[in-house]
Structures are given as C-alpha cells and as structure tokens.
Amino acid sequence: MSIRARWARVWKASPGRLGVAAAGLVALALIFGVTGVATVRRRAAVVTEVATVSGPLNTRAQTVYRALSDADATAAIAFLAGGTEPADLRQRYLDDIARASSALSEAQRDADGEAAPLLDEIARELPVYTGLVETARAYNRQGVPLGGAYLREASAHLRDVLLPAAQRVYEVSRSRLQDGQREASVFPWVLLLLGLALIAALAGTQVWLTRRTHRLLSPPLLVATAAALISCLAVTGAVSRSASFVDAGRQEGSADAQLLAEARVTALQVRADEALMLVARGDGGAFEQHLTEAFGVSSGLLDRAGRESEDRQDITEAQQAAANWMLQHQTVRDLDAEGRYEDAVRLATGPEPTGQIAVFARWETEIDQALGAAQGRFDERARAARGTLRWADVSVILLTVLTLAGVGAGMARRIGEYR
Numbered sequence: 001m002s003i004r005a006r007w008a009r010v011w012k013a014s015p016g017r018l019g020v021a022a023a024g025l026v027a028l029a030l031i032f033g034v035t036g037v038a039t040v041r042r043r044a045a046v047v048t049e050v051a052t053v054s055g056p057l058n059t060r061a062q063t064v065y066r067a068l069s070d071a072d073a074t075a076a077i078a079f080l081a082g083g084t085e086p087a088d089l090r091q092r093y094l095d096d097i098a099r100a101s102s103a104l105s106e107a108q109r110d111a112d113g114e115a116a117p118l119l120d121e122i123a124r125e126l127p128v129y130t131g132l133v134e135t136a137r138a139y140n141r142q143g144v145p146l147g148g149a150y151l152r153e154a155s156a157h158l159r160d161v162l163l164p165a166a167q168r169v170y171e172v173s174r175s176r177l178q179d180g181q182r183e184a185s186v187f188p189w190v191l192l193l194l195g196l197a198l199i200a201a202l203a204g205t206q207v208w209l210t211r212r213t214h215r216l217l218s219p220p221l222l223v224a225t226a227a228a229l230i231s232c233l234a235v236t237g238a239v240s241r242s243a244s245f246v247d248a249g250r251q252e253g254s255a256d257a258q259l260l261a262e263a264r265v266t267a268l269q270v271r272a273d274e275a276l277m278l279v280a281r282g283d284g285g286a287f288e289q290h291l292t293e294a295f296g297v298s299s300g301l302l303d304r305a306g307r308e309s310e311d312r313q314d315i316t317e318a319q320q321a322a323a324n325w326m327l328q329h330q331t332v333r334d335l336d337a338e339g340r341y342e343d344a345v346r347l348a349t350g351p352e353p354t355g356q357i358a359v360f361a362r363w364e365t366e367i368d369q370a371l372g373a374a375q376g377r378f379d380e381r382a383r384a385a386r387g388t389l390r391w392a393d394v395s396v397i398l399l400t401v402l403t404l405a406g407v408g409a410g411m412a413r414r415i416g417e418y419r
Contacts, residue, residue, distance in 0.1 A: 021205050022411035026404060028201055029228065032194045033400030036235045039191050040393040043239055046184045047246060047389065051382035054177040055254070057110045059375065061170040062261045063103035064122065068166060069268035071096035072158050075133050076275030077357070079140055079151050080349050097130060107169070115172045118165045125165075129158050148279050155276055177254060184246040184385065188239045195232025202228055202407075224406025231399035238392040245385035253378025256309040260371040263301035264364065267322070269294040271360050274329055278336060278345055288333070295326060302367075310377075311370035318366035325359045332356065 074093045078085035104126070108119045132154035139147030202225040206218065273291035277284030299322060306315040328347065335344035348356045 018411055021208075022407060025198075025201055025205060025224075025407045025411070028194075028198045029224075029400060029403045029407060032191075032198045032228070032231070033396060033403075035191055035194055036231065036396040036400070037393045039188055039239060040235060040389055040396060043184060043188075043242060044386070044389045044393075046180055047242060047382070047385045050177065050180040050184060050246065050249075051379075051386055053110050054173065054180050055378065055382060057107055057115075058170070058173040058177045058254070059257075060103040060107040060110075061115075061166065061173045062257075064100050064107065065163065065166040065170055066261065066265055066268065067096045067100035067103065068126075068158060068162055069265050069272070071100065072155055073268050073272035073275060075136075076151065076155065076272050076279060077349050079136060079147070080275055080278055080345050082140065082143075084141060085137070093133075097126075101126070107173075111169070111173075113172070115169045118169045118172075121165050122162055122169075125157070125161050129154055129162060132157060148281070151279060152276065155272065174258065178250075181246055181250045181254070185243045185250070187243060188236055191239070192232070192236045195228065195236065198228045198403075199225060199232060202403075218410040220406045220408075220410035222406075224403045224410065227399045227402040227406060231396055231403065234399070235392055235396050238388050242385045242388045245381045245388065249378045249381030249385070252310065253374050253376075253381060256305060256311070256374035257371055257378060259301050259305040259308070260315075260367055260374060263298045263305065263318075264367045264371065266294045266298035266301065267360075267363060267367065270298060270325075271356075274332065274348060274356070278332075278341070278348060281341070282336075291329075295322070298322065305370070309370060309374065311373050314366045314370040314373070318363055318370070321359060321363035321366060325356065325363055328354075328356055328359060 071093055074089055074096060078089035078093060081089070104119060104123055108116070108123070111119055132150055136147045136150035136154060139145075139150060202221060206221050206225070209218065209221075270291050273287045273294065277287040277291065280287060299319070302315055302319050302322065306312055306319070309315060332344045332348050335341075335347065346355075350357070
C-alpha cells in the first residue's frame, strides 16, 4: 500500500483525524512556546545591552569629549592669568584630564569595532596634549612669550586630533545605541500572530469535536485554550511594554541628552576661543570666527532642545545666560581692540560675579541640570524596560507546558473512546 493510500485510510478514520489534530496542536503550541521564549530572551538581551553597554558607552564618549573641551578652555583661561595660574583653574584642568582618562579607560573596556582603535588613538595622543600644556605653563611662569605658541599648539592638537577622534567615538556609540533602541522598540507581530493561530486552532478543534461527538467541551482543552490565551497576552504584553519604555527612553532621554551634550560642548569651545583670542594678542581673528560659529551652533541646539525637551525652564535660563555671556564678550573684544588688553583679560578671567567666568558657569550649570535630568529619564525607562521582561520567559515555558498537557489529556480522552 502506498504512503498516500495509508494516509487516506488514517484520515478517514476518526481516531486518525483526532491524532492528526492533536499532533498539529502540539506542534503549534511548541512553535509558539519556543518563539515566545526566544523573543523574550533576545529582547531582554537587547534591552540589557542598551541599558548597561551602549547607553553607558555613549555617555562615556560624551564625557571624554566634554572633559577634553573643558580642559582646553580652562588651560587657556588659566594661561591668561600670567605667571602662576589660579589654583582653582589649575585644579579644574587636572580634574578634566582625570575625568577624560577615567571615562576613556571605561569606554575601552566596552568598545569594539571602529570605536576601539579611535579610543586607543586618544589614549596615545592625550599625553602629547598635556605635555604641550605643561611646556606652555613653564614658559608662562618665566614670562617667556613662547608659552603662547605652545598653548596654541596644544589647543590645535586637541582640536585636530583628539576631539575629532572623540567625536567619531561618540557618533559610533550613538549609532550603536540607536540601533539597539530601534530593535528593542519593534512590536512582536510574529509572536502575536502565532499566539492567535494557536488559540484559534484550539477553539476550532473544540468546536469540531463538539459537533462531531455531540459532547460538551473538554475541560482539559479549555484549560489548554486558557493557558494559550494567557501566555499570548502575557508575553506580547511584556514585550510591547518593554518596547514602549525603550521608545520613551529614546524620545524623552537619550535624544534630549544628545542635543544638550552637543550644546554644552560647543559652549565650551566658545569659552576656549575667547581665551585663545586674547592669548593671540591681536592675532586672534580665526578664534573669533570660530567662536561666532560655535555660539550659533550651541544656540541652535538649545533652541531645538527647548522645543523638544521636558526641561524647558533650565534650557530657557541657559539661553539667557548664553545671551549675557555673548554681550559681555562683545565688551571683551572691544576692550582688546581699543588697546585695553589688561581690562579685557580681567573681564574674561576675573572672579567678579558679573565676569565671564561666573556668567559662563551659570550657562554651563543650567545645561548640566537639563542634561542630568534627561540622562535620568533614560536610565529610569531602561530599568523599567528590563523589569517588564523579568520572568516573562519562565511564564511562557510554564504556560506552554500547561497548554501541551491540556491538549494531550483532552485529545487522548477522545481518541480513547474509539478503542
């Protein structure tokens, strides 16, 4: 007898049809269970990577760039003081270098691909920059004009080598973070369709059995259907809730943090350009041009953040402080152009509450507060996303086992009636 004939004979007999139906339900339940567990574990891995690897890596890349930019600005302002620079500025510079080095070593631990060699390059070139700054300080303490040339060389090395590499690391880490967020934000359509197919198959089988055997619905099959329904709702609900938290973390956290971090960095460039313009003593046209461009970029980023972020009050105050700083910069530039160099330096570096250092501190503080709030929202949403997936895979396994047990018990009872 051919295989086709044997199959036709089995299909014509009621026990054969019941056996095929049972096998189909078992297979569909297994497929749904395996897919559910795989989906939950994959999604949990992606969310964990976003929360503990790509997110922190992105933050560390920001820290490296920001600390180096601040070190550049602080070194230039300290140089303007002449002789032995103020202790607070010296300490701030040293703290910036330490912060950049610490963030760099932590980033090297998690980085791979294109980011790894860039971080290695920063680690190699950072001592070159600090060496040039120390040489400039030594000449400055001795009153030798050559110190200004070394400081400009140090700043050029940082801006031409270190900052571009740090910027590229930031872009790579941001792309990695965004890729993870996109993957973690996808709704589990395949899983939902498999769950609905399983529920429909279980319901259809029970209706078919009721009509064929003229019996009431089978309790084990009802249990299997309920378990499948709960499993489908639970797993798709957990994954979709996790996706919504990740998406909220992107919109309310990392996207805002990106704008504010870039605004802060360009603000630091503005601050450094003013100091380097004064260090150049009449030959700072290039620094003034870069200052104007960087201020425009920073202002544009703050405008955009003000429209999109929840921290509008901090951003509004940062914008006001930035406007005040720029107004005083015009005064600094005018004093320098009039030959009143000492007065220009005093306004740019003096400790007075209305001086440029104090005004910039308010500008920087408001951005930092908004940036910290945005980063906090990202971390909170990431924790929530991870929490929704906790034990979801175990729930799928237990409910799938219950579904299989219900199918086995219910179908075996009906098949047994023909023996």
